[in-house]
Amino acid sequence: xxxxxxxxxxxxxRRTAVITLRRTELPLLPWExxxxxxxxxxxxxxxQYSLCGSPTDxxxxxxxxxxxxxxxxxxxxxxxxxxxxxxVRISRPRNNFPLDGAxxxxxxxxxIGITAILPMMRAVADRPGTAATLVYIGxxxxxxxxxxxxxxxxxxxxxxxxTERDGRPDLAELACGLPADxxxxxxxxxxxxxxxxxxxxxxRLHLERFRRAEKTFAPDTPFEVxxxxxxxxxxxxxxxTILDALARAGRPLASGCREGVCxxxxxxxxxxxxxxxxxxxAPAGRMYPCxxxxxxxxxxxDV
Amino acid sequence: xSTTELRYRRLTPDTxxxxxxxxxxxxxxxxxxxxxAYFHRFIxxxxxVALATADGTGLPDCSPRGDYPGFVKVLDERTLALPDRPGNxxxxxxxxxxxxDGVGLLFLVPGVREVLRVNGHAYPSxxxxxxxxxxxxxxxxxxxxxxxxxxxxxxxxxALIRSRLWxxxxxxxxxxxxxxxxxxxxxxxxxxxxALIDRAVQDNYHTLY
Numbered sequence: 043x044x045x046x047x048x049x050x051x052x053x054x055x056r057r058t059a060v061i062t063l064r065r066t067e068l069p070l071l072p073w074e075x076x077x078x079x080x081x082x083x084x085x086x087x088x089x090q091y092s093l094c095g096s097p098t099d100x101x102x103x104x105x106x107x108x109x110x111x112x113x114x115x116x117x118x119x120x121x122x123x124x125x126x127x128x129x130v131r132i133s134r135p136r137n138n139f140p141l142d143g144a145x146x147x148x149x150x151x152x153x154i155g156i157t158a159i160l161p162m163m164r165a166v167a168d169r170p171g172t173a174a175t176l177v178y179i180g181x182x183x184x185x186x187x188x189x190x191x192x193x194x195x196x197x198x199x200x201x202x203x204x205t206e207r208d209g210r211p212d213l214a215e216l217a218c219g220l221p222a223d224x225x226x227x228x229x230x231x232x233x234x235x236x237x238x239x240x241x242x243x244x245x246r247l248h249l250e251r252f253r254r255a256e257k258t259f260a261p262d263t264p265f266e267v268x269x270x271x272x273x274x275x276x277x278x279x280x281x282x283t284i285l286d287a288l289a290r291a292g293r294p295l296a297s298g299c300r301e302g303v304c305x306x307x308x309x310x311x312x313x314x315x316x317x318x319x320x321x322x323x324a325p326a327g328r329m330y331p332c333x334x335x336x337x338x339x340x341x342x343x344d345v
Numbered sequence: 346x347s348t349t350e351l352r353y354r355r356l357t358p359d360t361x362x363x364x365x366x367x368x369x370x371x372x373x374x375x376x377x378x379x380x381x382a383y384f385h386r387f388i389x390x391x392x393x394v395a396l397a398t399a400d401g402t403g404l405p406d407c408s409p410r411g412d413y414p415g416f417v418k419v420l421d422e423r424t425l426a427l428p429d430r431p432g433n434x435x436x437x438x439x440x441x442x443x444x445x446d447g448v449g450l451l452f453l454v455p456g457v458r459e460v461l462r463v464n465g466h467a468y469p470s471x472x473x474x475x476x477x478x479x480x481x482x483x484x485x486x487x488x489x490x491x492x493x494x495x496x497x498x499x500x501x502x503x504a505l506i507r508s509r510l511w512x513x514x515x516x517x518x519x520x521x522x523x524x525x526x527x528x529x530x531x532x533x534x535x536x537x538x539x540a541l542i543d544r545a546v547q548d549n550y551h552t553l554y
Contacts, residue, residue: 085390085414112477115389115415123389290548300482333483 055187057109069100073135075161080133089116092158108154144225146173152230176200213241265336284331302333314341376498379422389415391452401444428479429488458502465495
């Protein structure tokens with residue numbers, strides 16, 4: 043957990059605010075392009091936002107937040123009620139979307155998805171021997187943050203596509219012309235991610251979601267969770283999450299989105315086979331107990 | 346009122362008016378017919394609202410509603426939406442609204458002495474765009490109450506100052522109250538340990554959404 047001060051709030055595009063967070067006593071932790079932080083808001087909600095400033099600046103983080111018309115209270119709060127001068131709690135940066143060391147990159151950003159993509163593009167744009175292209179898609183330029191900045195710094199390596207003016211880009215064509223050893227990174231609304239999923243080979247494609255994908259799973263079955271360190275045992279009923287079952291047993295774990303997107307609740311699996319239901323893609327031997335369940339009747343976790 | 350003979354002296358409205366004086370013109374002016382930016386900020390920070398409804402005969406009922414601050418959504422300056430979270434399934438409010446669509450809302454923000462009052466007309470809805478905004482932990486409520494605002498105003502803080510509602514020492518009053526289990530055993534004449542009921546109630550409270 044870190045603390046920061048809301049230094050500045052600026053409107054940068056229609057319904058989009060850029061928030062500058064300044065360090066308080068301690069320097070802010072370093073981060074890699076693709077990383078996000080959890081921001082704890084005064085209305086008790088915690089939301090994940092991609093860092094879009096400079097990864098080497100220990101004094102400031104920058105995030106951009108679009109006011110979602112269907113906001114559950116996070117983006118609405120940031121855009122309408124958050125005020126400069128307030129101290130806020132933020133998490134350490136976490137990266138579920140790291141650069142994979144390919145020789146070429148195709149970045150596809152949809153709307154506010156540019157926040158995750160921009161530092162990645164900047165990091166590799168001037169790397170010798172690396173080819174990088176950014177395709178930035180939005181409805182109109184007024185609704186797309188950082189367009190001016192992108193044109194100034196990236197020039198012809200960035201294509202800005204306003205669909206109302208230019209129509210939708212042909213993803214299949216982009217996929218056909220994709221050079222070997224090129225990875226595709228895509229962050230944007232669900233519809234765009236689905237289209238990218240259909241157009242690009244899965245082994246080269248990396249997706250970052252705003253919200254959990256709609257997926258269907260086999261019906262829940264009950265299973266037992268054993269806490270390796272404390273020795274607690276608890277049965278997780280159908281419809282109940284591991285987090286809820288542990289909280290009921292008096293062993294609450296830290297969590298963030300509780301939707302399998304943010305990775306705050308990650309735990310190590312000691313024994314048993316998890317039924318992964320998150321959108322992050324758990325590293326080997328780890329799982330997210332906010333949404334994931336168990337295939338085996340017994341699951342031992344490192345808590 | 347059904348009582349034919351009142352036990353206490355009943356005053357006429359004119360007598361009452363003469364006793365309390367005329368209203369402050371400011372008090373009238375502060376009533377708005379919509380949710381402005383100040384009211385919106387108040388609602389966005391309020392985790393608790395008392396919802397008053399009345400049935401067709403005029404018999405009123407007041408029900409507590411609470412969640413994270415801002416759980417009541419301001420859809421536009423004339424419209425609010427209140428989620429219907431799992432409760433006791435008595436649905437008194439919905440029953441009343443079917444007969445009489447008038448509602449009175451009283452919003453509280455912990456630590457703030459003034460309260461926000463909003464009166465209007467309401468109906469239940471399952472509009473997907475409204476319910477989507479009420480998702481908590483991936484779960485949306487099945488129903489929401491749509492409130493069309495007729496009037497909204499801040500109510501002065503005297504009641505909360507006198508009641509010392511936000512002073513931490515006031516919480517000592519809870520020590521003098523019986524537990525839910527003790528009340529249930531007493532009122533229903535049950536032959537069980539009150540602690541057993543208390544534990545069951547506590548377990549039940551874990552399912553909030």
